[in-house]
Amino acid sequence: MASLGELERAVMDLLWAGQEAATANTLRDLLARDSEAEGGSAGHQGKDLAVTTVLTVLSRLEKKGLVERERGTRPHRYQAVSSREDHTAELMHEVLGSAPDREAVLARFIGSVTESEAATLRKLLGEH
Amino acid sequence: MFWTSYFLAVLALVLAWPVPVLLSRAAWPARAPFTAMVLWQAIALAGGLSMIGAMLVYGLEPVGDNLIAGLRALAGMVLYNEPTTALGFWHLFALSAAALLSAHLVFTLLLTYVKIERQRRRHRELLALLASPSADGPGTVVINHDSPVAYCLPGGARSVTVLSDGLMARLEPAELRAVLIHENAHLSQRHDLLLWAFAAWRQALPWFPTTRYAQLAVNSLIEMLADDVALRSESKATLIKAIALVAGGASSAASDGPAVAAPAEAGSLGTGSFSAGSFSTGSFSTTGGADSPRTTASRVSRLLSPEPPLKPAYRALVLAASALLLAAPTALLIVPGLLG
Numbered sequence: 001m002a003s004l005g006e007l008e009r010a011v012m013d014l015l016w017a018g019q020e021a022a023t024a025n026t027l028r029d030l031l032a033r034d035s036e037a038e039g040g041s042a043g044h045q046g047k048d049l050a051v052t053t054v055l056t057v058l059s060r061l062e063k064k065g066l067v068e069r070e071r072g073t074r075p076h077r078y079q080a081v082s083s084r085e086d087h088t089a090e091l092m093h094e095v096l097g098s099a100p101d102r103e104a105v106l107a108r109f110i111g112s113v114t115e116s117e118a119a120t121l122r123k124l125l126g127e128h
Numbered sequence: 129m130f131w132t133s134y135f136l137a138v139l140a141l142v143l144a145w146p147v148p149v150l151l152s153r154a155a156w157p158a159r160a161p162f163t164a165m166v167l168w169q170a171i172a173l174a175g176g177l178s179m180i181g182a183m184l185v186y187g188l189e190p191v192g193d194n195l196i197a198g199l200r201a202l203a204g205m206v207l208y209n210e211p212t213t214a215l216g217f218w219h220l221f222a223l224s225a226a227a228l229l230s231a232h233l234v235f236t237l238l239l240t241y242v243k244i245e246r247q248r249r250r251h252r253e254l255l256a257l258l259a260s261p262s263a264d265g266p267g268t269v270v271i272n273h274d275s276p277v278a279y280c281l282p283g284g285a286r287s288v289t290v291l292s293d294g295l296m297a298r299l300e301p302a303e304l305r306a307v308l309i310h311e312n313a314h315l316s317q318r319h320d321l322l323l324w325a326f327a328a329w330r331q332a333l334p335w336f337p338t339t340r341y342a343q344l345a346v347n348s349l350i351e352m353l354a355d356d357v358a359l360r361s362e363s364k365a366t367l368i369k370a371i372a373l374v375a376g377g378a379s380s381a382a383s384d385g386p387a388v389a390a391p392a393e394a395g396s397l398g399t400g401s402f403s404a405g406s407f408s409t410g411s412f413s414t415t416g417g418a419d420s421p422r423t424t425a426s427r428v429s430r431l432l433s434p435e436p437p438l439k440p441a442y443r444a445l446v447l448a449a450s451a452l453l454l455a456a457p458t459a460l461l462i463v464p465g466l467l468g
Contacts (some may be wrong), residue, residue: 005256012257064253084258091254092273094247095290103347104240104327105247107314107354109278109307111347113375113424121372121428 007057010034012066016084021070021077024054130189132460136182139457143175148341157345158430160438161352163446165322168342168349170450172329175338176233178457180226185461187223190214196465233332240328248283255281255288262291264308270296276377280311282320289315298377303370306362313357319350348423355427368431375424 014030015022022030028051035049058078061067066087070077082090095108113121148171151157157164181195188198191205191214202223204210215223259269268289271277276295281288289311291304299307314320326346330339358367438446 009257066257087254088258088271088273091251091258091271092275092277094251095277095279096275103343104244104320104323105251106279106281107311107319107323107350109310110371110374111423117425118376122376124368124372124428124432 004057004060007031007053008061011054011057011061012080012084015067015078015080021079023075023077024051024058025075027058027078028054130186132464133182133185133189136178136185136457136460140175140178140182143171143178143453144336144338147171148338152341152345155435156438156442157349158352158426159435160443160446161349161356163438163443165346165349165353167446167450168326168345169322170453171338172326172342174453174457176329177454177461180230181457181461183222183226183229187215187219187221187226190216190219194464195461236332237325237328240331241324244324244327248281251281252283252286252288255290259290264291264304268308276374278307278311278374280314282315282318287315294377295374298373299370300366302362302366303373306358306367306370307374309358309361310354310367313354314350317350317353317357319354322346322350344422348426351423351427352430355431364431364434368428371424371428371431 010031011027014027014034028049031049031054058067058069062069062078066081067078068081070079095106151164151167151171185195185198188195188202191201192198201210205212205215212220255269255271259271262268262270267287268291270291270293273292274294274297275292276298277290277292278295279290281290289308291307295307296304323346326339326343330343333339355367
């Protein structure tokens with residue numbers, strides 16, 4: 001596990017895959033197991049992964065609004081705020097939606113098209 | 129001094145309404161997108177400059193023969209409490225309006241930048257977790273979504289081009305290359321700066337026809353510029369097919385909902401996630417803005433029935449006119465002060 005970014009991704013993958021909230025300890029064990037399963041040089045690094053590192057990653061994810069902490073329990077248990085699909089949908093909403101203040105955020109290959117225009121394009125596609 | 133402000137006011141008016149209306153209806157920008165882009169920038173800059181300049185010059189008329197002398201006198205009043213009796217109500221009004229407008233423009237430009245950057249950062253964060261790197265090279269990632277989607281997220285060294293599974297499944301390698309070259313052209317030609325400036329310009333003065341026309345024109349012109357780059361290495365038929373596939377696919381996914389979910393070959397997720405994705409696509413694509421369709425239509429017709437590029441002489445003429453548009457108000461504001 002090289003960077004915090006990669007760890008964030010791995011932690012989110014675990015949280016998205018799991019049904020229940022998990023503690024930092026559980027996550028650390030799962031991460032270590034995963035990197036062992038991958039084998040190679042990544043394996044021994046995974047074993048060295050400290051719980052504090054996992055907690056750092058979790059707090060970063062919490063700040064980004066991706067992970068939430070169950071308040072009542074100790075040690076804290078963490079879970080994903082929304083599913084991977086919901087986040088993808090959120091992204092695509094930002095991409096495909098055409099709020100005027102979002103127009104400058106990214107450049108789409110094709111803007112939104114009307115149904116009649118799409119039909120014309122499909123017809124055109126048949127000709128080519 | 130009076131005539132200067134009069135001339136600048138007329139120039140500001142002309143650039144705020146008739147000129148952008150005429151230019152947005154003209155056909156030649158499709159034949160010389162770069163030149164047209166320069167002209168739009170000149171119109172926006174000269175328009176803002178003459179608006180502020182007209183008010184400034186009018187307001188300072190009683191205290192100086194030219195702008196520089198007037199500003200010096202004004203600085204004396206503001207900094208050293210010199211008497212302001214020379215300025216009447218309307219002069220003070222014009223000066224305040226000029227100051228407010230300048231501050232408003234600068235502030236909106238900065239605010240728009242912050243907003244755009246914030247959204248891009250959030251978008252990049254989510255991409256880092258959701259998208260997987262693509263075989264098409266560094267800076268290209270694939271996201272698990274069955275509508276055909278391609279876009280680029282500018283951000284200097286962290287710029288990223290995003291393709292969807294649905295796009296990869298539908299496009300042939302050559303078409304995919306055309307899409308990638310198109311998106312990379314946006315990044316390498318720094319179209320994000322144009323998008324930012326004209327979005328801010330419209331945000332700042334939404335009731336001015338010029339800002340709306342300018343933004344629509346710029347959105348369309350950058351697509352044409354990127355298409356032209358793609359045409360250098362891929363054939364016209366390939367690019368047209370890519371546009372038609374993406375546009376047609378996006379629309380059918382939007383109108384028919386989950387029924388047209390793409391083949392799930394690349395998906396590691398269950399069917400549930402696919403229908404969720406398609407469903408949310410349906411809920412917003414149909415309400416898509418009225419701005420973009422015209423862009424796609426004009427792009428396609430430009431590719432289907434291409435007209436020869438604008439003659440170099442005409443392009444030079446437009447570029448000279450753009451330079452003059454910028455030089456005239458600048459000279460009117462500054463040269464009398466330098467001479468006097």
